[in-house]
Amino acid sequence: MTNYVCRYPDGAAGLGLLFVRTCHVPAAFAIAASAVAVDPHVRYPLAGLIALLLVLGLATRLAALSLGVAAAVAMAASSSIEPWLLVGHVGGCAGLMLLGAGAYSVDARLHGRRVIHLHATTPDRGADD
Template identity: 55%
Template sequence: MSHYVGRFPDGAAGLGLLTVRLCYAPLAFGIVALPPMTTAGAMVLRLVAGMLALLLVAGFATRVAAFTLGVAVLLALVVSTGPERLLLIGHTGGCAAMALLGAGAYSIDARRHGHRVIHLTTRPPDRGGGD
């Protein structure tokens, strides 16, 4: 019996991955608010956070965006103290899971790299005569 495992799951699993992406997108803005920043650094970090949030919501380059967000969470974990550290540890695992699972069927990634059918045809053997 052969099994087909979709690279971009749809149905309940696809909706679950969409929900995870939508829930983790605002995390980028929360990470930006944690460390003290200068005005120039704050503007750049907010721009990067906005780009990460948009990428996650749209499901475009999801694995790269989730990995980048996970690195940002780890960096924020270094500068944070108190109860937010426990939340950040949990978010690190969520970002890792999202980076490993991918975007799901309801994403731009699925439209760009989705299911493709390859048709293989047989050719008759070469009937070359010997020299």
């Protein structure tokens, strides 16, 4: 069965995924600031690591998963209007987990498309000269 899903979309879809990744970077620091149960010497470097992974597009699905889990945990401890914003962040992280990083990422360079050039004549068959 042929898989018709593009693993690392380029064009407008790739730019959209790049935009979504970069928009979740401030959310990582905002969620880290709201996590008062964790030591600040731990939460801010972790938020910086998640933000760096999202911007570069390296291990994007893992970074989106960890940010989504952190947003879901912060949603339980927040009040009034913040939970609705965190629901949006959880939804965006779920989208990144499902779609991946896009073509404009390190993941696409490491695991993306490969171009194989097939020649009409192979060395063992010879040419029709």
